[in-house]
Amino acid sequence: xxxxxxxxxxxxxxxxxxxxxxxxxxxxxxxxxxxxxxxxxxxxxxxxxxxxxxxxxxxxxxxxxxxxxxxxxxxxxxxxxxxxxxxxxxxxxxxxxxxxxxxxxxxxxxxxxx
Amino acid sequence: xxxxxxxxxxxxxxxxxxxxxxxxxxxxxxxxxxxxxxxxxxxxxxxxxxxxxxxxxxxxxxxxxxxxxxxxxxxxxxxxxxxxxxxxxxxxxxxxxxxxxxxxxxxxx
Numbered sequence: 001x002x003x004x005x006x007x008x009x010x011x012x013x014x015x016x017x018x019x020x021x022x023x024x025x026x027x028x029x030x031x032x033x034x035x036x037x038x039x040x041x042x043x044x045x046x047x048x049x050x051x052x053x054x055x056x057x058x059x060x061x062x063x064x065x066x067x068x069x070x071x072x073x074x075x076x077x078x079x080x081x082x083x084x085x086x087x088x089x090x091x092x093x094x095x096x097x098x099x100x101x102x103x104x105x106x107x108x109x110x111x112x113x114x
Numbered sequence: 115x116x117x118x119x120x121x122x123x124x125x126x127x128x129x130x131x132x133x134x135x136x137x138x139x140x141x142x143x144x145x146x147x148x149x150x151x152x153x154x155x156x157x158x159x160x161x162x163x164x165x166x167x168x169x170x171x172x173x174x175x176x177x178x179x180x181x182x183x184x185x186x187x188x189x190x191x192x193x194x195x196x197x198x199x200x201x202x203x204x205x206x207x208x209x210x211x212x213x214x215x216x217x218x219x220x221x222x223x
Contacts, residue, residue, distance in 0.1 A: 041215055042118065102162070
């Protein structure tokens with residue numbers, strides 16, 4: 001049982017390049033989330049999904065797209081990377097039962113955009 | 115608006131007790147989480163409070179007062195491995211977590 005995994009762990013991009021971050025969970029969780037974490041700030045929600053085939057915008061969705069074609073995977077895409085997208089990206093998942101529904105996090109992807 | 119306020123940094127001594135405070139304002143409320151995050155790692159779950167009062171779990175306890183929009187995390191018998199950031203995260207009416215910036219706790223021998 002690997003929990004939540006993320007690939008890649010590190011990446012350096014040049015401005016304008018594109019990339020996809022992959023999140024996978026093996027806990028049969030319904031809900032999945034993408035956050036970014038910047039120094040001195042709380043985790044900010046980018047996009048989330050409440051089930052296979054669904055996605056929704058979070059607090060900071062601009063410049064990102066997501067897809068959830070399979071229940072266990074949640075992809076985050078950057079179509080044209082900008083230096084402002086330099087951050088640590090965390091994926092999380094939950095059962096989707098509300099209330100005391102604990103979020104389980106992946107190890108993070110450290111992205112630098114030059 | 116939604117707002118979380120917790121101290122940026124605290125220092126404590128190994129073996130001592132420390133209390134990390136969090137005040138919050140959210141649109142609706144469905145409980146409050148505390149997470150621990152070691153440097154360079156992912157957040158991990160510590161506690162969840164939805165009713166007023168104290169929840170004790172080993173060396174860690176968490177308190178909630180819904181009327182005051184206030185919570186604290188109490189860490190007893192501090193160990194060096196407790197050096198980490200502690201994130202306060204209330205859940206709003208849409209069951210979304212609103213994350214504070216975290217309190218960096220430094221433990222000194």
